[in-house]
Amino acid sequence: MTDRLAGYGPVVPFGTAMPAWPTRPERRAAGLSFAPDLESALRAAGLQDGQSVSFHHHLRNGDGVLNATLDAAAGLGVGDLTLCPSSVFPVHAPLVGHMARGTVTGLRTGYVSGPVAQALGQGVLARPAVLTTHGGRARDVESGRTVPDVAVIAAAMADRAGNLTGLYGDEAFGPMGYAQPDAAHARHVIAVTDCLVDTLPVAPAIPGHQVDQIVVLPRIGAAAGIVSGTTQITQDPEGLRIADMAARLIAASGAMRDGLNFQTGAGAVSLAVAARLGSFMRDAGVTGGFACGGITAPLVDLHRAGLFPVLRDVQCFDLAGVESLRDDPGHSPMSASEYAHPDRADSVVGALDVVILGAAEVDLEFNVNVTTGSDGAILGGSGGHADCAAGADLTIIVTRRAARGSSRIVDRVTCRTTPGRDIDAVVTEAGIAINPARTELIDRARAAGLPVVSLDEMRRGLPLPETRGDQGPVVAVCEYRDGSVIDLVRGRDGG
Amino acid sequence: MTDRLAGYGPVVPFGTAMPAWPTRPERRAAGLSFAPDLESALRAAGLQDGQSVSFHHHLRNGDGVLNATLDAAAGLGVGDLTLCPSSVFPVHAPLVGHMARGTVTGLRTGYVSGPVAQALGQGVLARPAVLTTHGGRARDVESGRTVPDVAVIAAAMADRAGNLTGLYGDEAFGPMGYAQPDAAHARHVIAVTDCLVDTLPVAPAIPGHQVDQIVVLPRIGAAAGIVSGTTQITQDPEGLRIADMAARLIAASGAMRDGLNFQTGAGAVSLAVAARLGSFMRDAGVTGGFACGGITAPLVDLHRAGLFPVLRDVQCFDLAGVESLRDDPGHSPMSASEYAHPDRADSVVGALDVVILGAAEVDLEFNVNVTTGSDGAILGGSGGHADCAAGADLTIIVTRRAARGSSRIVDRVTCRTTPGRDIDAVVTEAGIAINPARTELIDRARAAGLPVVSLDEMRRGLPLPETRGDQGPVVAVCEYRDGSVIDLVRGRDGG
Structure with a gap:
């Protein structure tokens, strides 16, 4: 065989020990x-x-x-x-x-x-x-x-x-x-x-x-x-009423149309929203696009009922989710990057029409805290919270308006996890508070006869959380999804 | 918010326009x-x-x-x-x-x-x-x-x-x-x-x-x-006999056991091997691992019958394959890199136990040509042929022993696509020729009563292909999977 070939270059004959081509990485x-x-x-x-x-x-x-x-x-x-x-x-x-x-x-x-x-x-x-x-x-x-x-x-x-x-x-x-x-x-x-x-x-x-x-x-x-924490639909009447209002808000917003892409967390009330929305969709003959996020049995049920033909799954919150990912062809895994990378135009959170999220605190600027309790003790962190809120067209917080007797609606969140600009509505047993910047959503909710209230009205009659005393050194830095620092968590021993 | 935090570094406050983080690529x-x-x-x-x-x-x-x-x-x-x-x-x-x-x-x-x-x-x-x-x-x-x-x-x-x-x-x-x-x-x-x-x-x-x-x-x-070319199981008795011998050779080799990973091409005889092997597996109560490669209806049938619980699909050769990839949860796509990258230890071809491949010519050294006809005219190329042959534990060529009256078993292939070292057996209507280096396979095939013959015996009684005259300039360089040059194709006008 020739050594070199015009238009091709050096010819390495078969049987020669080849150098390893670089692999990436x-x-x-x-x-x-x-x-x-x-x-x-x-x-x-x-x-x-x-x-x-x-x-x-x-x-x-x-x-x-x-x-x-x-x-x-x-x-x-x-x-x-x-x-x-x-x-x-x-x-x-x-x-x-x-x-x-x-x-x-x-x-x-x-x-x-x-x-x-x-x-x-x-x-x-x-x-x-x-x-x-x-x-x-x-x-x-x-x-x-x-x-x-x-x-x-x-x-x-x-x-x-x-x-x-x-x-x-x-x-x-x-x-x-x-x-x-x-x-x-x-x-x-x-x-x-x-x-x-x-x-x-x-x-x-x-x-x-x-x-x-x-x-x-x-x-x-x-x-x-x-399965840590609840992954069941709430049976509590107040919780169901919150869920019903949230689902009605979705319908009133115009988002409940064919191709609706939807995420909900694994909380009992959030899952009740999914179930209620599913029944509205069934009644209206609407077929959604994908449901995503942590996958639970209630989402699998909606998928198998044909209401969300696709499940995009970044993690399973129960074993029904695992089984479905194995057995249901429309149920696909995704990487954290595909799910929520802040700079990817093709991220799944960016394609969300509606997301239902929880809150430990919401303040009058609609900022949400899921990082600490009102006492400043760390109890979680954003996870996908801020990613979904930024990505979805309609971000709804569902929460009881109080926990252990204290209002969850506060003047200023103890720790800001998700900025208020990304929150469209807060639904509690006292009604629906809509971000004042969302004038069209307010109009639509009112036209649908939904109980629109202000956050201030929502917290009336409830004791405010205790204010914290002197604060200690910084124990945690909260980064927003773009890498900037959105808040700091301080220690609790005043050291 | 502080500018700098011990143990963290510079603090970029939320709301600052962040530099774009590099993406890869x-x-x-x-x-x-x-x-x-x-x-x-x-x-x-x-x-x-x-x-x-x-x-x-x-x-x-x-x-x-x-x-x-x-x-x-x-x-x-x-x-x-x-x-x-x-x-x-x-x-x-x-x-x-x-x-x-x-x-x-x-x-x-x-x-x-x-x-x-x-x-x-x-x-x-x-x-x-x-x-x-x-x-x-x-x-x-x-x-x-x-x-x-x-x-x-x-x-x-x-x-x-x-x-x-x-x-x-x-x-x-x-x-x-x-x-x-x-x-x-x-x-x-x-x-x-x-x-x-x-x-x-x-x-x-x-x-x-x-x-x-x-x-x-x-x-x-x-x-x-x-669907270009045949993707149907042959109905021709000679073709079925070749397929039956190939399937029996797989069984005799010991490869027909639980977890068998199998690939076959889309040729009519190759697909008949898959069907025959499937019926042997069913009779023996054997459940395979994956079947892979270009996917066709006969492979989908074996999958849906539970004989190969997984299909790994690099391309579809018919629309039944497309439908199955959409609907069957065990049917998964793969990239060309996952399928056949020569330097990846996790490649699918590397996990193959058995592959069934075709040939335009086989020579006495078991080299296979699927690149040209015996007249030197280009009619294809390796595609996955050399990748699978190198990766699989048992590589079986199925072919008629002659085309248009000329033997497909030749002294020297017109163009070498796949080296003989990677071919274990050649099955034609004249019997089974086994690479002499595979002494154990020869013993097992003989013990099973299979008609083991030499390639020389296999071509007896058939006219050899016409030899080519003067050859022209190089028109194609055939690279083996490692990037070395395994053969050259020359033009046909002697220029």
């Missing part, structure tokens, strides 16, 4: 290896003091991987780590000890609840925690703003080529949307599974070429723990 | 625009002399986009283009004129048939065409070896955010696996559709953030044209 070239345990895997990953380690939260309050990984890191004597779990749950209580001992000194996450949240308020973490939105987190990882040094990814099933899924295995938890940016961009990826097979029985959520190491544990956690 | 930042026609889109893409333009072949012989794009490029006076369609079909006959006039001077593709193939043999193209494998093409695009300047992507449906699917629309053609590497890596992406909607009714095959421009045409082609 380059680190994949090393190939996949199996580590006997998490300590070995972290050592092989070259984990060092001061690095960042990411996790996904698809196992929610049933996750066993974050704790096991931190124990292994502590065993290696590594410290000063920044953890980047997409969310933190009560099950992660042992993290408090790792923070107190300096194994972990930084935290970036979309949501934090339980003992870790409490400990943050008490200043256990060396540096302020950073509370991001789910979309902001995906953008941070993909843009290179905060790239995890090591991503530790729980997989309900893995195969010998490193392909991962959350759909099968004893602890099947559903899609792996929050892990996908990390798998694609982290400097090193460790998959952790309790179910290793020759070949996945399904297309992978994360392809094997993104995985550097696999560790097989006896158990990655308990998938039953993905 | 960077070009997405410009956002999506709509072009009134292909000429405008190519002009806006900055198409220049000497650049490369890629296409996918999911519409196969029904594609209308490649021809329309070339007409537009010619209208702009752009020349010296290198085309990178994943395959070329008879419908692309007008390309011959564009080659003759110098609008197109280079071609990189996995498969080429019809008038363009004929014209290549006559030296119409200024530079030698490069015939790659489907997996090699994906690697070339992803690795940066050959990145298209402009990818023109036919979409059966697009939405206003640029999300693309092949599953819906008047000309729905199925998955978009061959377009996915191009969409992710080309310097500029133009989507062409005849069905623009507000929001896709399904998760996108290609996300909108990878798309720079959308052009809406009256018609992207004719999806009925994806």
Whole structure:
């Protein structure tokens, strides 16, 4: 064979050992290896003091991987780590000890609840925690703003080529949307599974070429723990009345038309809105487009009834969601980036017509707090809240107007999670308060005979929350989805 | 709010105009625009002399986009283009004129048939065409070896955010696996559709953030044209006998066990192997893993019968495949990279236990030619042939032993597409020839009473093909999947 060919170039004959073509990103070239345990895997990953380690939260309050990984890191004597779990749950209580001992000194996450949240308020973490939105987190990882040094990814099933899924295995938890940016961009990826097979029985959520190491544990956690908090439709008459008003507001707004794209959270009242809207749609002969977000049984029911032909699923909030993602062809997973990346014109939140969200506090400027209680104690964080509010055409907050005797409608939110400019309406048992900037929505609601009130009217007759005393140092920085700082959370011991 | 926070850094307050975070790759930042026609889109893409333009072949012989794009490029006076369609079909006959006039001077593709193939043999193209494998093409695009300047992507449906699917629309053609590497890596992406909607009714095959421009045409082609050639199970007794022997060889080899991953081509005999194997599996109570490749009705039938719980689909060869991809939850699309990237340990071809492939010629070293006829005329190319043969544990060629009276078993293949080292067995109506290196397979086949013969015996009694006379200049370079040159195709006019 000739050495060189005009119009082609140098001819490398078949059988020549070819140089490896670059792969993107380059680190994949090393190939996949199996580590006997998490300590070995972290050592092989070259984990060092001061690095960042990411996790996904698809196992929610049933996750066993974050704790096991931190124990292994502590065993290696590594410290000063920044953890980047997409969310933190009560099950992660042992993290408090790792923070107190300096194994972990930084935290970036979309949501934090339980003992870790409490400990943050008490200043256990060396540096302020950073509370991001789910979309902001995906953008941070993909843009290179905060790239995890090591991503530790729980997989309900893995195969010998490193392909991962959350759909099968004893602890099947559903899609792996929050892990996908990390798998694609982290400097090193460790998959952790309790179910290793020759070949996945399904297309992978994360392809094997993104995985550097696999560790097989006896158990990655308990998938039953993905149901934390309520994922049932409320049966309470007041809650149902709020839901009915919210659904009527959607109908009055003009959004209830063919192709309606809809998201609701997993709260009992939010799910009641979905059910009520579904019955309005059925009566009106309206077929929606997609329903999305955390998927629960009530959304699966609407999907199977044909009212929302597509479910876009970034995580499952119950096992009915997992089963549906496995069995229903119209039910598709999505990555956190596809879901809520703030700079993507094709994001799913950007295509939302309507989103139903909750609130711990709403203030007279329509700002919403889902990050702290009125006492300043951390109880959550944005997660997808600010992403959906910004993306949807119609953002409705549903909430009781009071909790434990105090009004949830306040002069100024204790912590601003989502700016009031992105909130269109607040629905409580006292009626519907509509953002004054939404004059057309106000007109339509009034024309439909809905009980439109002001936020001020809404809080009448309720005691205001206690005001807080002196405040301590900053324990958490709340980043809006664009990466700017929308608020600070201060410690509770005045230190 | 403070300017700077210890342990966090500079604080950018909410409401500040944030700098755009980098997106990967960077070009997405410009956002999506709509072009009134292909000429405008190519002009806006900055198409220049000497650049490369890629296409996918999911519409196969029904594609209308490649021809329309070339007409537009010619209208702009752009020349010296290198085309990178994943395959070329008879419908692309007008390309011959564009080659003759110098609008197109280079071609990189996995498969080429019809008038363009004929014209290549006559030296119409200024530079030698490069015939790659489907997996090699994906690697070339992803690795940066050959990145298209402009990818023109036919979409059966697009939405206003640029999300693309092949599953819906008047000309729905199925998955978009061959377009996915191009969409992710080309310097500029133009989507062409005849069905623009507000929001896709399904998760996108290609996300909108990878798309720079959308052009809406009256018609992207004719999806009925994806059925080119036979995609039916043979009814011919000789063909059925070949299929039966091949299926028995699979059973004898030990590969017919639970979890069997299987691919077959769309030829009439290959599909008969699938059907026969399915009936053996049913009788034996064996449940396979995945079936993959180009998907046809016979594979859908096996899937729906539960024999292969998963279909991995890189393209549809008939409309039953399209419908199944839309409706069957176990039927998943894959990209050309996931399918056949030669350097990916998680590739689907690498997980194959058995593949059934065709041949135009097989030589005594088991080399296979699917690129040319014995007269040297180009009639196809590897496509996925060499990828599957390398990836599968058991590679079986099924073919009649003669065509038009000449033996297909030859001393030396006219063109080597797939090296003999990757071929395990050749099954014709004269029996089963097994690669002498596969001693265990030979033993098992003999133990099962199968008619094992040598290739030499197989061709006895048949006239050999006519030998070719003097050969002309190189018209095509055949690249093996690793990028090395496995053979050259010479012109037929002795020039």
